[in-house]
Amino acid sequence: MSMSSTIKDVAKHAGVSVATVSRVLNNLPGYSEETKRKVEQAVKELGYQPNAIARGLVNKRTQTIGVLFPSVSSSFSSEILHGIEDVAQNHNYSIIVCNTAEDGKRTMKYLQVLREKRVDGIIFSSGVLEPEYYEAVQAMDVPLVLVATQSEFDGAPYVKVDDRKAAYDAACYLIRRGHREIAMIGGGESDLIAGRPRYEGFRQALRDHGLPLREDHVLDGGFTFEGGCRAAERLLTAAPEVTAVFAAGDEMAIAVISMAAKLGIAVPGRLSVIGYDNLKLAEMSNPPLTTVAQPLQEMGRLASEKLIAMLDNGETAFSEIVPHRVIERQTVKQRSL
Structure with a gap:
């Protein structure tokens, strides 16, 4: 049949x-x-x-989870997704992934689609959980978990690293290796999730070590390779005294390495670089990139576990700060003091 x-x-x-x-x-x-x-x-x-949807209408469950990412193509998102899917598969949930492209209209449209598909819960990654998104999810009456972001809203537990502390540790790592003229390329001050807290951590580390902070040494690379290249070119041509750069994202760190190569600046001979995230990319760069790791797959797993515990056992989920660590490779060298 x-x-x-x-x-x-x-x-x-x-x-x-x-x-x-x-x-x-x-x-x-x-x-x-x-x-x-x-x-x-x-x-x-x-x-x-x-039919799964018809079944879902009766028992009100479709065994699906909606996941919203601002950019699905990034290796950052795909690592988190790995973790989410691992856990979901083991609990017989399937995943619907939505690529919101950091666009509010698209996010609202996808939330509507997820509502029509009657997803059982939602995982929201990276971006800012705007009030209108939160209200839309509340209206769907499904649980919500945030990953690699956080919000002030009730009932939106999050899983993330302490961005401020991770950036602080990255800067301290450079300082401990004898660097005094340190620059930072970040994701922009207006980004309240991954942007500003990392700048704050960086500035705090310099203050705590009595180092001068020159604002022309703090640039915005917008978290992209292209933006990183533009910022690195400005920095390396205008500030030859800089001996180390903290880039608040691995793509921007690799942009610094590649721009340094173009300008004939040896890494780590003349310029040390530390990144942030520990994407697969970091091992592929030349030289391999020293970086602050976020446990991205683990974060995805935890977010998925929290959501499914809320769904299957009605448990209350609590927010969790996960540990970061510096992964040493070959882009930072000790300076003789």
């Missing part, structure tokens, strides 16, 4: 009404053991697969 047998075919085959088949499939009362056996036999013989 074809996979496309309908509930009508099952009813006919078992010699009962469609309503009875539906009751048996949804474990509702009102039929004999004999009838139940007949229906189950018919389902088996016809290879009938109840």
